[in-house]
Amino acid sequence: MNLVIAAVILWLAAMWVNIRIANGPADDSQGAKLAVPLIFGLTLLAMWEMIVRGMEVPMVILPAPSVIAARLTSSIPILWADFVQTFVKGALSGYVIGVIAAFVAAIAVDRSDFLRRGLLPVGNFVAALPIVGTAPILVMWYGFDWQSKAAVVVVMVFFPMLVNITAGLQETSAMQRDQMKTWAAGYWQGLWKLRLPAAMPFVFNGLKIASTLALIGAIVAEFFGSPIVGMGFRISTSVGQLALDMVWAEIVVAAIAGSLFYGGIAVIERIVTFWHPSQRRG
Protein backbone atom coordinates (compact mmCIF):
# COMPACT_ATOMS: atom_id res chain seq x y z
CA MET A 1 0.00 0.00 0.00
CA ASN A 2 2.88 2.34 0.85
CA LEU A 3 4.21 1.96 -2.66
CA VAL A 4 0.88 3.01 -4.13
CA ILE A 5 0.85 6.14 -1.98
CA ALA A 6 4.43 6.80 -3.04
CA ALA A 7 3.34 6.45 -6.66
CA VAL A 8 0.62 9.06 -6.19
CA ILE A 9 3.09 11.44 -4.51
CA LEU A 10 5.58 10.88 -7.32
CA TRP A 11 2.85 11.65 -9.85
CA LEU A 12 1.93 14.91 -8.15
CA ALA A 13 5.57 15.92 -7.82
CA ALA A 14 6.33 15.19 -11.48
CA MET A 15 3.21 17.04 -12.54
CA TRP A 16 4.29 20.06 -10.50
CA VAL A 17 7.75 20.02 -12.08
CA ASN A 18 6.30 19.74 -15.58
CA ILE A 19 3.83 22.57 -15.03
CA ARG A 20 6.67 24.71 -13.69
CA ILE A 21 8.82 24.00 -16.73
CA ALA A 22 5.98 24.41 -19.24
CA ASN A 23 4.83 27.74 -17.83
CA GLY A 24 8.32 28.91 -16.92
CA PRO A 25 10.61 31.27 -18.82
CA ALA A 26 12.55 28.54 -20.67
CA ASP A 27 9.49 26.73 -22.06
CA ASP A 28 10.52 27.12 -25.71
CA SER A 29 14.05 25.83 -25.32
CA GLN A 30 15.13 22.49 -26.80
CA GLY A 31 15.91 21.21 -23.32
CA ALA A 32 12.40 21.83 -22.01
CA LYS A 33 10.85 20.24 -25.08
CA LEU A 34 12.90 17.12 -24.41
CA ALA A 35 12.69 17.12 -20.62
CA VAL A 36 8.92 17.45 -20.22
CA PRO A 37 7.88 14.36 -22.23
CA LEU A 38 10.80 12.42 -20.75
CA ILE A 39 9.76 13.25 -17.19
CA PHE A 40 6.19 12.31 -18.06
CA GLY A 41 7.22 8.97 -19.60
CA LEU A 42 9.62 8.04 -16.80
CA THR A 43 7.02 8.93 -14.17
CA LEU A 44 4.49 6.67 -15.84
CA LEU A 45 7.06 3.84 -15.89
CA ALA A 46 7.94 4.35 -12.24
CA MET A 47 4.28 4.49 -11.22
CA TRP A 48 3.59 1.32 -13.20
CA GLU A 49 6.43 -0.41 -11.34
CA MET A 50 5.32 0.84 -7.91
CA ILE A 51 1.63 0.08 -8.36
CA VAL A 52 2.26 -3.41 -9.76
CA ARG A 53 4.56 -4.19 -6.84
CA GLY A 54 2.47 -2.39 -4.23
CA MET A 55 -0.83 -4.02 -5.16
CA GLU A 56 0.86 -7.34 -6.02
CA VAL A 57 -0.76 -7.51 -9.43
CA PRO A 58 -0.29 -11.06 -10.76
CA MET A 59 2.12 -11.53 -13.68
CA VAL A 60 -0.66 -12.82 -15.95
CA ILE A 61 -2.36 -9.44 -15.83
CA LEU A 62 0.48 -6.95 -15.89
CA PRO A 63 4.19 -7.64 -15.39
CA ALA A 64 6.29 -4.85 -13.87
CA PRO A 65 8.63 -2.89 -16.18
CA SER A 66 11.67 -4.32 -14.39
CA VAL A 67 10.46 -7.87 -15.10
CA ILE A 68 9.95 -6.96 -18.76
CA ALA A 69 13.41 -5.37 -18.95
CA ALA A 70 14.95 -8.50 -17.38
CA ARG A 71 13.16 -10.72 -19.90
CA LEU A 72 14.24 -8.41 -22.72
CA THR A 73 17.93 -8.59 -21.83
CA SER A 74 17.89 -12.31 -21.09
CA SER A 75 16.29 -13.38 -24.37
CA ILE A 76 18.06 -11.19 -26.89
CA PRO A 77 18.92 -14.12 -29.23
CA ILE A 78 15.25 -15.16 -29.49
CA LEU A 79 14.09 -11.57 -29.96
CA TRP A 80 16.75 -10.95 -32.60
CA ALA A 81 15.73 -14.07 -34.54
CA ASP A 82 12.08 -12.97 -34.39
CA PHE A 83 13.05 -9.47 -35.49
CA VAL A 84 14.99 -10.76 -38.50
CA GLN A 85 12.17 -13.11 -39.49
CA THR A 86 9.34 -10.60 -39.18
CA PHE A 87 10.91 -7.23 -39.84
CA VAL A 88 13.83 -7.82 -42.19
CA LYS A 89 12.46 -10.77 -44.16
CA GLY A 90 8.73 -10.10 -44.00
CA ALA A 91 8.06 -6.40 -43.57
CA LEU A 92 11.10 -4.84 -45.23
CA SER A 93 11.15 -6.99 -48.38
CA GLY A 94 7.40 -6.61 -48.79
CA TYR A 95 7.72 -2.86 -48.27
CA VAL A 96 10.38 -2.49 -50.96
CA ILE A 97 8.47 -4.63 -53.47
CA GLY A 98 5.20 -2.85 -52.73
CA VAL A 99 6.70 0.62 -53.11
CA ILE A 100 8.42 -0.25 -56.39
CA ALA A 101 5.21 -1.80 -57.74
CA ALA A 102 3.27 1.31 -56.72
CA PHE A 103 5.78 3.54 -58.55
CA VAL A 104 5.45 1.48 -61.72
CA ALA A 105 1.66 1.50 -61.47
CA ALA A 106 1.57 5.24 -60.71
CA ILE A 107 3.61 6.07 -63.80
CA ALA A 108 1.37 3.82 -65.91
CA VAL A 109 -1.65 5.59 -64.44
CA ASP A 110 -0.01 8.94 -65.06
CA ARG A 111 0.56 8.24 -68.75
CA SER A 112 -3.10 7.46 -69.41
CA ASP A 113 -5.93 9.74 -68.39
CA PHE A 114 -8.40 6.88 -68.75
CA LEU A 115 -6.47 4.73 -66.28
CA ARG A 116 -6.16 7.62 -63.87
CA ARG A 117 -9.89 8.21 -63.82
CA GLY A 118 -10.64 4.50 -63.56
CA LEU A 119 -7.95 3.20 -61.24
CA LEU A 120 -7.74 6.05 -58.74
CA PRO A 121 -11.27 5.75 -57.29
CA VAL A 122 -10.76 1.99 -57.06
CA GLY A 123 -7.37 2.50 -55.39
CA ASN A 124 -8.83 5.00 -52.94
CA PHE A 125 -11.60 2.56 -52.11
CA VAL A 126 -9.21 -0.35 -51.56
CA ALA A 127 -6.82 1.79 -49.48
CA ALA A 128 -9.62 2.26 -46.91
CA LEU A 129 -10.35 -1.47 -46.56
CA PRO A 130 -8.99 -3.75 -43.81
CA ILE A 131 -6.51 -5.45 -46.12
CA VAL A 132 -5.04 -7.52 -43.29
CA GLY A 133 -8.03 -9.76 -44.00
CA THR A 134 -6.24 -11.08 -47.07
CA ALA A 135 -3.63 -12.62 -44.76
CA PRO A 136 -5.30 -16.07 -44.46
CA ILE A 137 -5.57 -16.31 -48.26
CA LEU A 138 -1.98 -15.27 -48.89
CA VAL A 139 -0.70 -17.60 -46.15
CA MET A 140 -2.53 -20.41 -47.93
CA TRP A 141 -0.97 -19.51 -51.28
CA TYR A 142 2.60 -18.72 -50.30
CA GLY A 143 3.11 -21.03 -47.33
CA PHE A 144 3.90 -20.33 -43.69
CA ASP A 145 7.33 -18.74 -44.15
CA TRP A 146 8.18 -15.08 -44.67
CA GLN A 147 7.13 -15.03 -48.34
CA SER A 148 3.45 -14.95 -47.40
CA LYS A 149 4.07 -12.15 -44.88
CA ALA A 150 5.93 -10.15 -47.53
CA ALA A 151 2.96 -10.71 -49.85
CA VAL A 152 0.53 -9.33 -47.25
CA VAL A 153 2.80 -6.31 -46.79
CA VAL A 154 2.98 -5.74 -50.56
CA VAL A 155 -0.82 -5.65 -50.80
CA MET A 156 -1.12 -3.38 -47.75
CA VAL A 157 1.56 -0.93 -48.88
CA PHE A 158 0.63 -0.78 -52.56
CA PHE A 159 -2.63 1.19 -52.50
CA PRO A 160 -1.74 4.03 -50.10
CA MET A 161 1.52 4.46 -52.03
CA LEU A 162 -0.27 4.46 -55.40
CA VAL A 163 -2.74 7.10 -54.24
CA ASN A 164 -0.02 9.31 -52.78
CA ILE A 165 2.39 9.05 -55.71
CA THR A 166 -0.39 9.83 -58.19
CA ALA A 167 -1.51 12.82 -56.14
CA GLY A 168 2.12 13.97 -55.95
CA LEU A 169 2.60 13.73 -59.70
CA GLN A 170 -0.28 16.23 -60.13
CA GLU A 171 1.55 18.78 -57.99
CA THR A 172 3.29 20.79 -60.70
CA SER A 173 1.52 23.77 -62.23
CA ALA A 174 0.64 23.99 -65.91
CA MET A 175 3.13 26.81 -66.24
CA GLN A 176 6.01 24.72 -64.92
CA ARG A 177 5.12 21.88 -67.27
CA ASP A 178 4.90 24.30 -70.20
CA GLN A 179 8.31 25.62 -69.27
CA MET A 180 9.69 22.09 -69.52
CA LYS A 181 8.05 21.78 -72.93
CA THR A 182 9.59 25.00 -74.19
CA TRP A 183 12.94 23.53 -73.22
CA ALA A 184 11.96 20.57 -75.45
CA ALA A 185 11.91 18.09 -72.59
CA GLY A 186 10.32 14.73 -73.35
CA TYR A 187 7.92 12.91 -71.01
CA TRP A 188 10.65 11.10 -69.10
CA GLN A 189 12.84 14.18 -68.78
CA GLY A 190 9.88 16.16 -67.48
CA LEU A 191 9.07 13.36 -65.07
CA TRP A 192 12.60 12.94 -63.81
CA LYS A 193 13.66 16.59 -63.54
CA LEU A 194 10.41 18.28 -62.54
CA ARG A 195 7.44 16.17 -61.56
CA LEU A 196 9.12 13.43 -59.53
CA PRO A 197 11.04 15.89 -57.32
CA ALA A 198 7.84 17.92 -56.90
CA ALA A 199 6.01 14.74 -55.87
CA MET A 200 8.48 13.86 -53.14
CA PRO A 201 6.56 15.39 -50.17
CA PHE A 202 3.57 13.22 -51.12
CA VAL A 203 5.75 10.18 -51.72
CA PHE A 204 7.30 10.50 -48.29
CA ASN A 205 3.90 10.97 -46.69
CA GLY A 206 2.92 7.66 -48.30
CA LEU A 207 6.20 6.02 -47.28
CA LYS A 208 5.60 7.00 -43.66
CA ILE A 209 2.03 5.67 -43.61
CA ALA A 210 3.22 2.50 -45.32
CA SER A 211 6.05 1.95 -42.82
CA THR A 212 3.53 1.51 -39.99
CA LEU A 213 1.27 -0.62 -42.16
CA ALA A 214 4.17 -2.88 -43.14
CA LEU A 215 5.00 -3.85 -39.58
CA ILE A 216 1.33 -4.35 -38.67
CA GLY A 217 0.81 -6.52 -41.74
CA ALA A 218 3.83 -8.70 -41.06
CA ILE A 219 2.89 -9.26 -37.41
CA VAL A 220 -0.82 -9.89 -37.92
CA ALA A 221 -0.19 -12.23 -40.87
CA GLU A 222 1.77 -14.45 -38.49
CA PHE A 223 -1.36 -14.93 -36.39
CA PHE A 224 -2.72 -16.96 -39.33
CA GLY A 225 0.21 -19.36 -39.51
CA SER A 226 3.98 -19.06 -39.31
CA PRO A 227 7.15 -21.08 -38.75
CA ILE A 228 8.18 -21.30 -35.08
CA VAL A 229 9.96 -17.95 -35.23
CA GLY A 230 8.67 -14.41 -35.71
CA MET A 231 7.28 -11.58 -33.62
CA GLY A 232 3.64 -12.34 -34.31
CA PHE A 233 4.20 -16.04 -33.63
CA ARG A 234 6.01 -15.28 -30.35
CA ILE A 235 3.27 -12.91 -29.25
CA SER A 236 0.44 -15.34 -29.94
CA THR A 237 2.18 -18.37 -28.38
CA SER A 238 3.46 -16.45 -25.34
CA VAL A 239 -0.04 -15.09 -24.76
CA GLY A 240 -1.25 -18.69 -24.84
CA GLN A 241 1.34 -19.66 -22.20
CA LEU A 242 0.46 -16.54 -20.15
CA ALA A 243 4.13 -15.49 -20.40
CA LEU A 244 3.17 -11.85 -20.59
CA ASP A 245 6.70 -10.61 -19.89
CA MET A 246 7.76 -12.14 -23.22
CA VAL A 247 4.79 -10.52 -24.98
CA TRP A 248 5.74 -7.12 -23.56
CA ALA A 249 9.36 -7.66 -24.57
CA GLU A 250 8.23 -8.32 -28.15
CA ILE A 251 6.05 -5.23 -28.04
CA VAL A 252 9.03 -3.16 -26.92
CA VAL A 253 11.03 -4.55 -29.83
CA ALA A 254 8.16 -3.82 -32.22
CA ALA A 255 7.87 -0.28 -30.89
CA ILE A 256 11.60 0.37 -31.27
CA ALA A 257 11.67 -1.17 -34.75
CA GLY A 258 8.57 0.80 -35.79
CA SER A 259 9.82 4.16 -34.59
CA LEU A 260 13.33 3.64 -36.00
CA PHE A 261 11.82 2.69 -39.37
CA TYR A 262 9.61 5.77 -39.31
CA GLY A 263 12.43 7.97 -38.05
CA GLY A 264 14.78 6.71 -40.75
CA ILE A 265 12.28 7.64 -43.44
CA ALA A 266 11.76 11.05 -41.83
CA VAL A 267 15.53 11.66 -41.93
CA ILE A 268 15.72 10.74 -45.62
CA GLU A 269 12.72 13.00 -46.24
CA ARG A 270 14.56 15.90 -44.61
CA ILE A 271 17.52 15.35 -46.95
CA VAL A 272 15.47 14.86 -50.12
CA THR A 273 12.81 17.54 -49.65
CA PHE A 274 14.98 20.19 -48.02
CA TRP A 275 13.33 22.78 -50.26
CA HIS A 276 9.80 22.21 -48.95
CA PRO A 277 8.28 24.81 -46.55
CA SER A 278 7.44 22.11 -43.95
CA GLN A 279 11.16 21.35 -43.57
CA ARG A 280 12.26 24.90 -42.86
CA ARG A 281 13.58 25.49 -39.40
CA GLY A 282 12.06 28.50 -37.76
Next chain:
Amino acid sequence: MRIVCAKDCARGMLMIRNVFPVLTVVAVIFGIWYLACVPMNIKTALTEAERAGATVSTPGARERRDMSAIGLALANPAQWRDTFALKKPRLPAPHQVAVELWQTTVEKKITSKRSLVFHGWITLSATLLGFAMGTVGGILLAVGIVHSRAMDMSVMPWAIASQTIPVLAIAPMIIVVFNSIGVQGLIPKAIISAYLSFFPVVVGMVKGLRSPSAMQLDQMRTWGASKSQSFWTLRLPSSVPYLFTSLKVGIAASLLGAIVGELPTGAIRGLGARLLTGSYYGQTIQIWSALFATAILAAGLVAVIAGIERVTLKRMGYGK
Protein backbone atom coordinates in the same frame (compact mmCIF):
# COMPACT_ATOMS: atom_id res chain seq x y z
CA MET B 1 -27.88 30.09 -55.89
CA ARG B 2 -26.67 29.74 -59.41
CA ILE B 3 -23.10 29.30 -58.26
CA VAL B 4 -24.11 26.46 -55.95
CA CYS B 5 -25.93 24.74 -58.79
CA ALA B 6 -22.99 25.16 -61.13
CA LYS B 7 -20.75 23.53 -58.55
CA ASP B 8 -23.15 20.65 -57.93
CA CYS B 9 -23.69 20.11 -61.61
CA ALA B 10 -19.95 20.13 -62.20
CA ARG B 11 -19.51 17.51 -59.53
CA GLY B 12 -22.27 15.43 -61.15
CA MET B 13 -20.60 15.72 -64.54
CA LEU B 14 -17.30 14.68 -63.03
CA MET B 15 -18.87 11.59 -61.50
CA ILE B 16 -20.50 10.60 -64.79
CA ARG B 17 -17.21 11.20 -66.59
CA ASN B 18 -15.52 8.79 -64.19
CA VAL B 19 -18.17 6.08 -64.18
CA PHE B 20 -17.12 4.51 -67.46
CA PRO B 21 -13.37 4.26 -66.66
CA VAL B 22 -14.12 2.92 -63.16
CA LEU B 23 -16.50 0.29 -64.53
CA THR B 24 -13.91 -0.70 -67.12
CA VAL B 25 -11.22 -1.11 -64.47
CA VAL B 26 -13.57 -3.16 -62.28
CA ALA B 27 -14.54 -5.33 -65.26
CA VAL B 28 -10.87 -5.90 -66.10
CA ILE B 29 -10.17 -6.90 -62.50
CA PHE B 30 -13.01 -9.44 -62.60
CA GLY B 31 -11.76 -10.71 -65.97
CA ILE B 32 -8.26 -11.25 -64.58
CA TRP B 33 -9.79 -12.91 -61.54
CA TYR B 34 -11.73 -15.42 -63.69
CA LEU B 35 -8.67 -16.06 -65.87
CA ALA B 36 -6.50 -16.62 -62.79
CA CYS B 37 -8.93 -19.21 -61.48
CA VAL B 38 -8.01 -21.65 -64.25
CA PRO B 39 -4.29 -22.12 -63.52
CA MET B 40 -4.79 -21.64 -59.76
CA ASN B 41 -7.36 -24.42 -59.49
CA ILE B 42 -6.40 -26.69 -62.39
CA LYS B 43 -4.49 -29.22 -60.28
CA THR B 44 -7.36 -29.79 -57.85
CA ALA B 45 -9.80 -29.91 -60.74
CA LEU B 46 -7.70 -32.50 -62.59
CA THR B 47 -7.42 -34.68 -59.49
CA GLU B 48 -11.17 -34.63 -59.04
CA ALA B 49 -11.80 -35.26 -62.73
CA GLU B 50 -9.45 -38.23 -62.65
CA ARG B 51 -11.26 -39.65 -59.66
CA ALA B 52 -14.52 -39.30 -61.59
CA GLY B 53 -12.99 -41.37 -64.42
CA ALA B 54 -12.08 -38.73 -67.00
CA THR B 55 -8.81 -38.95 -68.92
CA VAL B 56 -6.43 -36.05 -68.40
CA SER B 57 -3.17 -35.08 -70.08
CA THR B 58 -0.79 -36.23 -67.34
CA PRO B 59 -2.28 -38.95 -65.11
CA GLY B 60 -1.42 -39.03 -61.42
CA ALA B 61 -1.60 -36.14 -58.96
CA ARG B 62 1.99 -36.67 -57.85
CA GLU B 63 3.34 -36.39 -61.40
CA ARG B 64 1.43 -33.15 -61.85
CA ARG B 65 2.56 -31.58 -58.61
CA ASP B 66 5.72 -29.97 -59.94
CA MET B 67 4.40 -29.17 -63.40
CA SER B 68 3.56 -25.65 -64.55
CA ALA B 69 -0.06 -24.81 -63.80
CA ILE B 70 -0.46 -22.78 -66.98
CA GLY B 71 0.87 -25.66 -69.10
CA LEU B 72 -1.56 -28.05 -67.43
CA ALA B 73 -4.41 -25.64 -67.97
CA LEU B 74 -3.62 -25.34 -71.70
CA ALA B 75 -3.37 -29.12 -72.05
CA ASN B 76 -6.73 -29.78 -70.40
CA PRO B 77 -9.33 -27.35 -71.76
CA ALA B 78 -12.08 -29.83 -70.82
CA GLN B 79 -11.53 -29.17 -67.12
CA TRP B 80 -11.68 -25.36 -67.31
CA ARG B 81 -15.33 -25.34 -66.36
CA ASP B 82 -14.56 -27.41 -63.27
CA THR B 83 -12.06 -24.84 -61.98
CA PHE B 84 -14.94 -22.43 -61.37
CA ALA B 85 -17.04 -24.91 -59.38
CA LEU B 86 -14.67 -26.58 -56.90
CA LYS B 87 -15.71 -26.96 -53.27
CA LYS B 88 -12.36 -25.92 -51.82
CA PRO B 89 -10.63 -24.00 -54.61
CA ARG B 90 -7.32 -22.21 -54.10
CA LEU B 91 -8.97 -19.19 -55.70
CA PRO B 92 -12.77 -19.19 -55.73
CA ALA B 93 -14.44 -17.62 -58.76
CA PRO B 94 -16.25 -14.31 -58.21
CA HIS B 95 -19.69 -15.87 -58.67
CA GLN B 96 -18.93 -18.52 -56.03
CA VAL B 97 -18.11 -15.77 -53.54
CA ALA B 98 -21.23 -13.85 -54.54
CA VAL B 99 -23.42 -16.94 -54.12
CA GLU B 100 -21.89 -17.67 -50.71
CA LEU B 101 -22.39 -14.05 -49.65
CA TRP B 102 -26.02 -14.18 -50.79
CA GLN B 103 -26.68 -17.49 -49.05
CA THR B 104 -25.07 -16.47 -45.76
CA THR B 105 -26.69 -13.05 -45.57
CA VAL B 106 -30.12 -13.17 -47.17
CA GLU B 107 -31.10 -16.84 -47.10
CA LYS B 108 -29.89 -17.70 -43.59
CA LYS B 109 -31.79 -16.59 -40.51
CA ILE B 110 -29.82 -13.82 -38.83
CA THR B 111 -29.73 -15.76 -35.57
CA SER B 112 -28.01 -18.67 -37.30
CA LYS B 113 -24.33 -19.29 -36.46
CA ARG B 114 -23.64 -19.48 -40.19
CA SER B 115 -25.18 -16.14 -41.02
CA LEU B 116 -22.73 -13.41 -41.98
CA VAL B 117 -25.19 -10.82 -40.70
CA PHE B 118 -24.90 -12.42 -37.25
CA HIS B 119 -21.09 -12.39 -37.36
CA GLY B 120 -21.02 -8.96 -38.94
CA TRP B 121 -23.16 -7.56 -36.13
CA ILE B 122 -20.81 -9.03 -33.49
CA THR B 123 -17.89 -7.27 -35.13
CA LEU B 124 -19.83 -4.09 -35.86
CA SER B 125 -21.06 -3.69 -32.26
CA ALA B 126 -17.51 -3.96 -30.91
CA THR B 127 -16.31 -1.55 -33.60
CA LEU B 128 -18.96 1.07 -32.85
CA LEU B 129 -18.60 0.86 -29.07
CA GLY B 130 -14.82 1.13 -29.34
CA PHE B 131 -15.05 3.91 -31.88
CA ALA B 132 -17.35 5.91 -29.61
CA MET B 133 -15.04 5.40 -26.62
CA GLY B 134 -11.94 6.29 -28.62
CA THR B 135 -13.53 9.38 -30.15
CA VAL B 136 -14.88 10.77 -26.88
CA GLY B 137 -11.58 10.08 -25.11
CA GLY B 138 -9.60 11.56 -27.98
CA ILE B 139 -11.64 14.76 -28.08
CA LEU B 140 -11.37 15.19 -24.29
CA LEU B 141 -7.61 14.70 -24.34
CA ALA B 142 -7.28 17.12 -27.26
CA VAL B 143 -9.24 19.77 -25.37
CA GLY B 144 -6.93 19.25 -22.39
CA ILE B 145 -3.85 19.49 -24.58
CA VAL B 146 -4.99 22.72 -26.21
CA HIS B 147 -5.72 24.35 -22.87
CA SER B 148 -2.80 23.14 -20.79
CA ARG B 149 0.70 23.78 -21.99
CA ALA B 150 2.12 21.25 -19.55
CA MET B 151 -0.16 18.53 -20.90
CA ASP B 152 0.65 19.52 -24.47
CA MET B 153 4.38 19.26 -23.88
CA SER B 154 4.23 15.98 -21.96
CA VAL B 155 1.55 14.00 -23.84
CA MET B 156 1.73 15.20 -27.45
CA PRO B 157 5.16 13.75 -28.34
CA TRP B 158 4.03 10.35 -27.06
CA ALA B 159 0.72 10.56 -28.94
CA ILE B 160 2.61 11.22 -32.16
CA ALA B 161 5.26 8.58 -31.49
CA SER B 162 2.60 5.99 -30.70
CA GLN B 163 1.31 6.28 -34.27
CA THR B 164 4.57 4.89 -35.59
CA ILE B 165 4.44 1.70 -33.55
CA PRO B 166 2.32 -1.34 -34.39
CA VAL B 167 -0.19 -1.06 -31.51
CA LEU B 168 -2.14 -3.91 -33.03
CA ALA B 169 0.46 -6.27 -31.59
CA ILE B 170 -1.05 -5.64 -28.16
CA ALA B 171 -4.46 -6.97 -29.25
CA PRO B 172 -3.99 -10.66 -28.27
CA MET B 173 -2.67 -9.66 -24.86
CA ILE B 174 -5.62 -7.38 -24.07
CA ILE B 175 -8.02 -10.19 -24.97
CA VAL B 176 -6.25 -12.73 -22.76
CA VAL B 177 -5.72 -10.37 -19.82
CA PHE B 178 -9.41 -9.43 -19.77
CA ASN B 179 -10.27 -13.08 -20.17
CA SER B 180 -8.24 -13.94 -17.07
CA ILE B 181 -10.16 -11.43 -14.96
CA GLY B 182 -13.43 -12.79 -16.30
CA VAL B 183 -14.37 -10.17 -18.91
CA GLN B 184 -15.16 -11.63 -22.31
CA GLY B 185 -16.80 -10.83 -25.58
CA LEU B 186 -17.65 -7.28 -26.52
CA ILE B 187 -15.64 -5.17 -24.05
CA PRO B 188 -12.04 -6.34 -24.73
CA LYS B 189 -12.54 -6.04 -28.48
CA ALA B 190 -14.08 -2.60 -28.04
CA ILE B 191 -11.05 -1.53 -25.99
CA ILE B 192 -8.70 -2.52 -28.80
CA SER B 193 -10.89 -0.61 -31.25
CA ALA B 194 -10.96 2.39 -28.94
CA TYR B 195 -7.20 2.31 -28.57
CA LEU B 196 -6.69 2.28 -32.34
CA SER B 197 -9.12 5.13 -33.06
CA PHE B 198 -7.98 7.20 -30.07
CA PHE B 199 -4.68 8.61 -31.34
CA PRO B 200 -5.79 9.67 -34.82
CA VAL B 201 -8.63 11.61 -33.16
CA VAL B 202 -6.28 13.24 -30.63
CA VAL B 203 -3.82 14.36 -33.30
CA GLY B 204 -6.54 15.58 -35.68
CA MET B 205 -8.50 17.40 -32.98
CA VAL B 206 -5.43 19.18 -31.60
CA LYS B 207 -4.68 20.38 -35.11
CA GLY B 208 -8.31 21.46 -35.54
CA LEU B 209 -8.64 23.26 -32.21
CA ARG B 210 -5.45 25.16 -33.05
CA SER B 211 -6.60 26.04 -36.57
CA PRO B 212 -8.12 29.50 -35.78
CA SER B 213 -5.61 32.16 -36.74
CA ALA B 214 -4.05 34.57 -34.25
CA MET B 215 -6.17 37.30 -35.78
CA GLN B 216 -9.40 35.42 -35.13
CA LEU B 217 -8.36 34.72 -31.55
CA ASP B 218 -7.48 38.41 -31.07
CA GLN B 219 -10.86 39.36 -32.47
CA MET B 220 -12.53 37.18 -29.82
CA ARG B 221 -10.45 38.92 -27.17
CA THR B 222 -11.44 42.39 -28.37
CA TRP B 223 -15.06 41.31 -28.00
CA GLY B 224 -14.21 40.41 -24.42
CA ALA B 225 -14.94 36.72 -24.92
CA SER B 226 -13.99 34.41 -22.07
CA LYS B 227 -11.85 31.34 -22.64
CA SER B 228 -14.87 29.04 -22.69
CA GLN B 229 -16.81 31.37 -24.99
CA SER B 230 -14.04 31.45 -27.55
CA PHE B 231 -13.76 27.66 -27.20
CA TRP B 232 -17.44 27.01 -27.95
CA THR B 233 -17.93 29.67 -30.63
CA LEU B 234 -14.57 29.67 -32.40
CA ARG B 235 -12.24 26.77 -31.64
CA LEU B 236 -14.79 23.95 -31.59
CA PRO B 237 -16.58 24.92 -34.84
CA SER B 238 -13.28 25.37 -36.68
CA SER B 239 -12.10 21.93 -35.56
CA VAL B 240 -15.05 20.09 -37.15
CA PRO B 241 -13.51 19.53 -40.61
CA TYR B 242 -10.37 18.13 -38.95
CA LEU B 243 -12.49 15.96 -36.67
CA PHE B 244 -14.28 14.32 -39.60
CA THR B 245 -11.02 13.62 -41.40
CA SER B 246 -9.70 11.77 -38.36
CA LEU B 247 -13.04 10.05 -37.76
CA LYS B 248 -12.77 8.44 -41.18
CA VAL B 249 -9.30 7.14 -40.33
CA GLY B 250 -10.50 6.16 -36.86
CA ILE B 251 -13.51 4.09 -37.92
CA ALA B 252 -11.41 2.06 -40.37
CA ALA B 253 -8.85 1.49 -37.61
CA SER B 254 -11.61 0.51 -35.18
CA LEU B 255 -12.96 -2.12 -37.53
CA LEU B 256 -9.46 -3.48 -38.04
CA GLY B 257 -9.00 -3.63 -34.26
CA ALA B 258 -12.26 -5.49 -33.72
CA ILE B 259 -11.37 -8.04 -36.41
CA VAL B 260 -7.87 -8.66 -35.10
CA GLY B 261 -9.32 -8.80 -31.57
CA GLU B 262 -11.36 -11.80 -32.66
CA LEU B 263 -8.38 -13.82 -33.77
CA PRO B 264 -6.72 -14.94 -30.50
CA THR B 265 -9.80 -16.12 -28.60
CA GLY B 266 -9.85 -19.31 -30.63
CA ALA B 267 -12.30 -17.74 -33.03
CA ILE B 268 -15.88 -18.22 -31.97
CA ARG B 269 -17.94 -15.37 -33.33
CA GLY B 270 -17.43 -12.38 -35.59
CA LEU B 271 -15.98 -11.71 -39.03
CA GLY B 272 -12.40 -12.19 -37.80
CA ALA B 273 -13.44 -15.60 -36.50
CA ARG B 274 -14.89 -16.46 -39.91
CA LEU B 275 -11.53 -15.60 -41.47
CA LEU B 276 -9.66 -17.74 -38.95
CA THR B 277 -11.92 -20.81 -39.01
CA GLY B 278 -11.93 -20.57 -42.79
CA SER B 279 -8.15 -20.70 -42.83
CA TYR B 280 -8.06 -23.60 -40.30
CA TYR B 281 -10.34 -25.78 -42.43
CA GLY B 282 -9.28 -24.58 -45.87
CA GLN B 283 -12.76 -23.17 -46.55
CA THR B 284 -11.55 -20.64 -49.08
CA ILE B 285 -15.01 -19.56 -50.21
CA GLN B 286 -15.86 -18.76 -46.59
CA ILE B 287 -12.65 -16.68 -46.23
CA TRP B 288 -13.37 -14.72 -49.37
CA SER B 289 -16.97 -14.04 -48.45
CA ALA B 290 -15.92 -12.92 -44.95
CA LEU B 291 -13.28 -10.72 -46.58
CA PHE B 292 -15.86 -9.10 -48.84
CA ALA B 293 -18.20 -8.67 -45.90
CA THR B 294 -15.48 -6.77 -44.02
CA ALA B 295 -14.77 -4.69 -47.11
CA ILE B 296 -18.46 -3.83 -47.53
CA LEU B 297 -18.72 -3.03 -43.82
CA ALA B 298 -15.62 -0.80 -43.90
CA ALA B 299 -16.76 1.01 -47.03
CA GLY B 300 -20.23 1.44 -45.55
CA LEU B 301 -18.94 2.88 -42.28
CA VAL B 302 -16.61 5.33 -44.03
CA ALA B 303 -19.44 6.30 -46.39
CA VAL B 304 -21.80 6.97 -43.47
CA ILE B 305 -19.25 9.25 -41.82
CA ALA B 306 -18.53 10.98 -45.13
CA GLY B 307 -22.28 11.53 -45.53
CA ILE B 308 -22.64 13.02 -42.06
CA GLU B 309 -19.56 15.12 -42.81
CA ARG B 310 -21.06 16.53 -45.99
CA VAL B 311 -24.39 17.41 -44.35
CA THR B 312 -22.77 18.89 -41.24
CA LEU B 313 -20.21 20.97 -43.09
CA LYS B 314 -22.88 22.26 -45.47
CA ARG B 315 -25.09 23.25 -42.53
CA MET B 316 -22.15 24.97 -40.88
CA GLY B 317 -21.51 26.95 -44.02
CA TYR B 318 -18.24 25.39 -45.10
CA GLY B 319 -17.48 25.09 -48.78
CA LYS B 320 -19.78 27.87 -49.97
